[in-house]
Amino acid sequence: MTGLVTAIRQYDGPPVRFMEVCGTHTAAIAQNGIRSLLPETIRLVSGPGCPVCVTVTAYLDRLIALSKEPDTVVVSFGDLLRVPGSKGSLSDGKAEGGRVRMVYSPMEVLDLAGKNPDTTFVFAAVGFETTAPVYALLLKQAKEQGIENIRLLTSLKTMPPVIEWVCRKGQVDGFLAPGHVSVVTGSRIFEPLAERYRLPFAVAGFSGESILAALYGLTKCRGRGTVLNLYPSVVTRDGNRQAREAVEECFAPCDAAWRGIGIIKGSGLRLKAEYERFDAGSGGLMEDREANRSCRCAQVLVGRLEPAGCPLFGKACTPAMPQGACMVSTEGSCYHAFLSAEGGISR
Structure with missing residues (x-):
């Protein structure tokens, strides 16, 4: 890694801003002290790559309301419980009598619903292309097993539309492309954006060395519309076809609201007609109003x-x-x- 640090510190081009669009990259950059290793001419900025962070307040308000309905339990990953809606969080709703349960996998809902047929279990389905296949598998198994007391409140989003939104702003010189998303989509999904905006994309893993290699690659490809796959052990150009087909069976593209951005056309996923009976009222959840107006x-x-x-x-x-x-x-x-x-x- 020492060689990479030396090489990247020798960058002598104009000042550049590179954006990571993956929450796990944001964490890895901080934990490895990456920013402290870069010259002043290379600046890293965090983009809308944390699925919990870009979930609008209207969605959270709806979850809280559902948790207080009779014979209903809201099921969620732990990282969503304390995210503020417009008036409070799921944890606040639970303290007020709402029924909220934390799980580590959406598939746990199958067992819960099977053992409690008189209770409706609403899973907070938040995520990007990485988690959408898991929700598709959950729906398919619920349908096959005849379990009808499972619902999804969806806030599923896809990466290319929001990255294009960032590209149009013209304030970024390259992207540290999301590694987990790329496993499913393949690296080719970024090629049209790279070519259209003449910006380099580097798909990276999550070690400090992998991130530094990607940043070095971005400096060498500055101003060129190219996609570098520096995570070839798990990412291919074509991605996971089986996972994408499962998503396409259950979901269709739709407009979606992003916290801090607004509505981006075609950037979300909604349940298809065949699976609409599993929906918990996901449509129309577009309002985004911070409880504390001073929050930035x-x-x-x-x-x-x-x-x-x-x-x-x-x-x-x-x-x-x-x-x-x-x-x-x-x-x-x-x-x-x-x-x-x-x-x-x-x-």
Whole structure:
């Protein structure tokens, strides 16, 4: 890794901004102290790659309301429980009598629903192309097993439309492409954007060495519309066809609302007609209204503002008392910036 650090510090081109669009990359960059290894001319900014962070408040408000309906349990991963909606979080809803259960896999819902046929289990289906195949598998198995008391409240999004939204702003010189997403989609999904905007994309793994190699590759390809696959052990150009086919069977593209961005056409996934009976009312959840109007999570999410630029950062907003989604998730840029400022595991 020493050789990579030396090589990247020798960059003598104009100042550049590279954006990572993967929450796991955001965490890995912080944990490996990547920013401290770069010359001043290379700046890293975090993009809308944390699925929890880009989930709008209307969706969270709907989950809280569902948790308080009779004979209904909302099921979620732990990272969503404390994300603020417009008036509170799922954890707050649970404290007020809502029924909320944390799981580690969506497939646990099959067992819960099978053992409790009089209860409706609503899974908070949040994610990108990485998790959509798991939700498709859940739906297919529920259908095959005749389990009818499972519902999904979907907030599923796809990467290319939001990356194009960033490209159109013209403030980024290259992308650290999302490794997990690329396993499913293949690296070729970024080729049209690279060619259209003449920007390099580098698919990377999650070690410090892999990230540095990708950043070095981006500097060498500055101004060229090319896609580098620096994670060939798990990412191919064509991706996982079986996973994509499962998603295509259950979901269709739709417009989606992104926290801090607004509505992006064709950037979401909705249940197809054959599976609509499993929907928990996902349509129309577009409103995005921060409970604390001073929160600048929206600007942080798209690289317009560094976390420390928010007036709440480290004061009213900490991991113990988060005011915005970027401080809640362990993939959030504010969370890692706070740890860095406090001398935690991130640097």
